Amino acid sequence: xxxxxxxxxxxxxxxxxxxxxxxxxxxxxxxxxxxxxxxxxxxxxxxxxxxxxxxxxxxxxxxxxxxxxxxxxxxxxxxxxxxxxxxxxxxxxxxxxxxxxxxxxxxxxxxxxxxxxxxxxxxxxxxxxxxxxxxxxxxxxxxxxxxxxxxxxxxxxxxxxx
Amino acid sequence: xxxxxxxxxxxxxxxxxxxxxxxxxxxxxxxxxxxxxxxxxxxxxxxxxxxxxxxxxxxxxxxxxxxxxxxxxxxxxxxxxxxxxxxxxxxxxxxxxxxxxxxxxxxxxxxxxxxxxxxxxxxxxxxxxxxxxxxxxxxxxxxxxxxxxxxxxxxxxxxxxxxxxxxxxxxxxxxxxxxxxxxxxxxxxxxxxxxxxxxxxxxxxxxxxxxxxxxxxxxxxxxxxxxxxxxxxxxxxxxxxxxxxxxxxxxxxxxxxxxxxxxxxxxxxxxxxxxxxxxxxxxxxxxxxxxxxxxxxxxxxxxxxxxxxxxxxxxxxxxxxxxxxxxxxxxxxxxxxxxxxxxxxxxxxxxxxxxxxxxxxxxxxxxx
Amino acid sequence: xxxxxxxxxxxxxxxxxxxxxxxxxxxxxxxxxxxxxxxxxxxxxxxxxxxxxxxxxxxxxxxxxxxxxxxxxxxxxxxxxxxxxxxxxxxxxxxxxxxxxxxxxxxxxxxxxxxxxxxxxxxxxxxxxxxxxxxxxxxxxxxxxxxxxxxxxxxxxxxxxxxxxxxxxxxxxxxxxxxxxxxxxxxxxxxxxxxxxxxxxxxxxxxxxxxxxxxxxxxxxxxxxxxxxxxxxxxxxxxxxxxxxxxxxxxxxxxxxxx
Numbered sequence: 001x002x003x004x005x006x007x008x009x010x011x012x013x014x015x016x017x018x019x020x021x022x023x024x025x026x027x028x029x030x031x032x033x034x035x036x037x038x039x040x041x042x043x044x045x046x047x048x049x050x051x052x053x054x055x056x057x058x059x060x061x062x063x064x065x066x067x068x069x070x071x072x073x074x075x076x077x078x079x080x081x082x083x084x085x086x087x088x089x090x091x092x093x094x095x096x097x098x099x100x101x102x103x104x105x106x107x108x109x110x111x112x113x114x115x116x117x118x119x120x121x122x123x124x125x126x127x128x129x130x131x132x133x134x135x136x137x138x139x140x141x142x143x144x145x146x147x148x149x150x151x152x153x154x155x156x157x158x159x160x161x162x
Numbered sequence: 163x164x165x166x167x168x169x170x171x172x173x174x175x176x177x178x179x180x181x182x183x184x185x186x187x188x189x190x191x192x193x194x195x196x197x198x199x200x201x202x203x204x205x206x207x208x209x210x211x212x213x214x215x216x217x218x219x220x221x222x223x224x225x226x227x228x229x230x231x232x233x234x235x236x237x238x239x240x241x242x243x244x245x246x247x248x249x250x251x252x253x254x255x256x257x258x259x260x261x262x263x264x265x266x267x268x269x270x271x272x273x274x275x276x277x278x279x280x281x282x283x284x285x286x287x288x289x290x291x292x293x294x295x296x297x298x299x300x301x302x303x304x305x306x307x308x309x310x311x312x313x314x315x316x317x318x319x320x321x322x323x324x325x326x327x328x329x330x331x332x333x334x335x336x337x338x339x340x341x342x343x344x345x346x347x348x349x350x351x352x353x354x355x356x357x358x359x360x361x362x363x364x365x366x367x368x369x370x371x372x373x374x375x376x377x378x379x380x381x382x383x384x385x386x387x388x389x390x391x392x393x394x395x396x397x398x399x400x401x402x403x404x405x406x407x408x409x410x411x412x413x414x415x416x417x418x419x420x421x422x423x424x425x426x427x428x429x430x431x432x433x434x435x436x437x438x439x440x441x442x443x444x445x446x447x448x449x450x451x452x453x454x455x456x457x458x459x460x461x462x463x464x465x466x467x468x469x470x471x472x473x474x475x476x477x478x479x480x481x482x483x484x485x486x487x488x489x490x491x492x493x494x495x496x497x498x499x500x501x502x503x504x505x506x507x508x509x510x511x512x513x514x515x516x517x518x519x520x521x522x523x524x525x526x527x528x529x530x
Numbered sequence: 531x532x533x534x535x536x537x538x539x540x541x542x543x544x545x546x547x548x549x550x551x552x553x554x555x556x557x558x559x560x561x562x563x564x565x566x567x568x569x570x571x572x573x574x575x576x577x578x579x580x581x582x583x584x585x586x587x588x589x590x591x592x593x594x595x596x597x598x599x600x601x602x603x604x605x606x607x608x609x610x611x612x613x614x615x616x617x618x619x620x621x622x623x624x625x626x627x628x629x630x631x632x633x634x635x636x637x638x639x640x641x642x643x644x645x646x647x648x649x650x651x652x653x654x655x656x657x658x659x660x661x662x663x664x665x666x667x668x669x670x671x672x673x674x675x676x677x678x679x680x681x682x683x684x685x686x687x688x689x690x691x692x693x694x695x696x697x698x699x700x701x702x703x704x705x706x707x708x709x710x711x712x713x714x715x716x717x718x719x720x721x722x723x724x725x726x727x728x729x730x731x732x733x734x735x736x737x738x739x740x741x742x743x744x745x746x747x748x749x750x751x752x753x754x755x756x757x758x759x760x761x762x763x764x765x766x767x768x769x770x771x772x773x774x775x776x777x778x779x780x781x782x783x784x785x786x787x788x789x
Contacts, residue, residue: 028787036781410784414781414782414784414788418781418782421777422774425778429771432767432768433767
């Protein structure tokens, strides 16, 4: 299947290869084809890199990168406050005895957001009924591990998470 | 490595008989000996269409078709996304290029008489493709929701009101309301990214099938007898014995034309982008303020100027409709056998006159 | 058949003036309706105003003269706020109501101290109806040598020339950048505020202050000069076009040798 030769059936039924061009020409064409292949590769690389960057950029949409501040008086004892932290859901729990815990509200099982149950003072994941204590430890259900803790500080009655 | 590729090729071939098809297409597909570079414009158009689809899909990743968010999403693409500006420019410049190359392709068909029997359907499908290309350009134009988009669309759809009895209702259908607004953008977006590209793709497929079926027409240049040989009694594939094989000979010509096109295209994209995106494109649409000197895109300038000449909108529209109809049904009107442009002076002079008139109206529209 | 609708839709992009007139015809206020039709000096203000920058931005008669612009009966009724021709002493406060930050400079300047005693007010230099965008050309011999010699005004103008030039250059640059698709909003806002600051502080007529402020403004402009630019774009462009041309060359060489 070369462009430099042609196969013909001669009168006696044999396949005959006919050289259509001389060596130097064939070499020249092959080097040109090599050049074309090189251009094709560089072209493809030159295009796929920008397209990949274009496609893969995660546009920032006003995600609160830094800290979230919640005043203590916004959260009553025995309740939990949900907020956005670093692009995902988080929760600040203030137990009946006043102690605070900041946890990720994303269930480690399959990613649903847990709900706070005021009567039972625990977390319930609505997807597959995973239960967590107010500190995030697994009570029952499919979650493989506890809700991860988030560091926080309390200064002058304001909780700063992160 | 080579053996591995040969094995794969063989595996497919014993199941689908691809070797037969490829060999037939390579060695069996012969083109007329006197074929010229104009015949490669079709492949250039295919490349342009492919580029438009790819850049369009990329734009769709970040564009939002909502009147409050559209303009900002386009600014976002232009400034925040890496190389978003390039993608948008490729798409915008590409749309103008599509129409330019389409017109060149059409002119070459006209002058070489390739529209004559038995190729009336090729011409008709091509004509519909021209209209669809204009339609997809018009619908795309609205999407950035800038002053130019909004007012060009308002004017374009307004003129439909001059149609007696049904005009107003048709405009409402087009716009999704009485004015260009949030429903218009939804409609135009659906047309632009969904319906029109699909219909264009199908029509391109039909157009290509027709060409393959009837065979490529022989150019009239360099021939003693450049008359159309078709008898019209039975179906006959136009053979070109002793002709040029498509692969690799004319395939290379296609590649040359595509490369030259890409060179011109990228010259415009990188060095003269403001020819295609004037500064008023960076002003968000304001339904209460019509900017002065608003003009449609270059490919509509001739129509725009023609309409300005006629005192009544409906007469202006009708005149243009008649002209377009004449063009569409040309193969049925021109039944002459002669294909060489110099041997059919009436046609050539009229065609040149028509083209010059179109260019003249375009320039007039641009400078007025 | 779909084609026809599209043809009609597409081909009929015209009759722009008619559409524009229909679409953008605002309601003309009664002041203009009446005064435009009168003769001589009573219609002169309308004609002057129509070429003004106020008219371009929709600031009409009632903005300065008060009255009801929608109702001819009450249009010149003092009970509806009509002020007639504002007395010179009230002009700075009237203009200063919209043009913030200038009245203070003016009041403390030599001009401000002559208010009510024949000295210049805003309208003396800027006109009352044919107001155009402020520029250095307002500081000229005709305007500034009525009461005193021109030399001091000339000195102030000279102190402002460089900054004025820089502001104009930035304005041009913004237009170019905008046409290349670069987001120019923050730059435009900065230019607007700098230019306002620049024009406002002129009214102090204090050469030293003007020189100091001009230096600050120039420093601000220098900072923004780095914004925008298409340097690397051109390099990539040359490479891209070169790549395509090289491909065309290679293909044509191959083709030549095959035919």
